[in-house]
Amino acid sequence: MLKLSELKPYKRAAKRRKVIGRGVGSGHGTYSGRGGKGQTARSGSSIPVGFEGGRMPLHRQIPKRRGFKSLNPKAEVLSLSDLSKKFNSGETVNPKILANKGMIRSSMSGVKILGEGEITKSLTFEKVKVSAQAKGKIEKAGGKIV
DSSP: OOOGGGOOOOOOSSOOOOOOSSOGGGSSOTTTTSOSSSGGGSTTOOOOTTOOTTSOOHHHHSOOOOOOOOSSOOOEEEEHHHHHHHOOTTOEEOHHHHHHTTSSSOTTSOEEEEOOSOOOSOOEEOSOEEOHHHHHHHHHTTOEEO
16 A cells, blocks of 8 residues: 655656746846856857867867878787687688688788687688797697698
């Protein structure tokens, strides 16, 4: 049964609009929430975003670099455990096949295999960089690096 102590006020669906300029007692009288004097206290005032009072804005002081693309982009990194999940024994691993399987973004990007995890399948690696730790594990499993 509903108790008097459990009653709560009705929750309004929409937030009420702040009524301003209706006297000092309203809490939003006198300056009506606009602060003191000045440009922003006037009606119709709007200052553009990024305007810094007339000085040269920061976004115009900074030189335009037009982006930067490295001549030696970083290779996409894969671990041995990732490869052992997606490839069967005897298959060839190269950037084109890795891109087709969705393991790297593009076949044009470089690929480096790191020695994280274990590999038990013998795979042939072509056109990929291999870390020293990964090389040891691949050769131990019977794989080749071309």
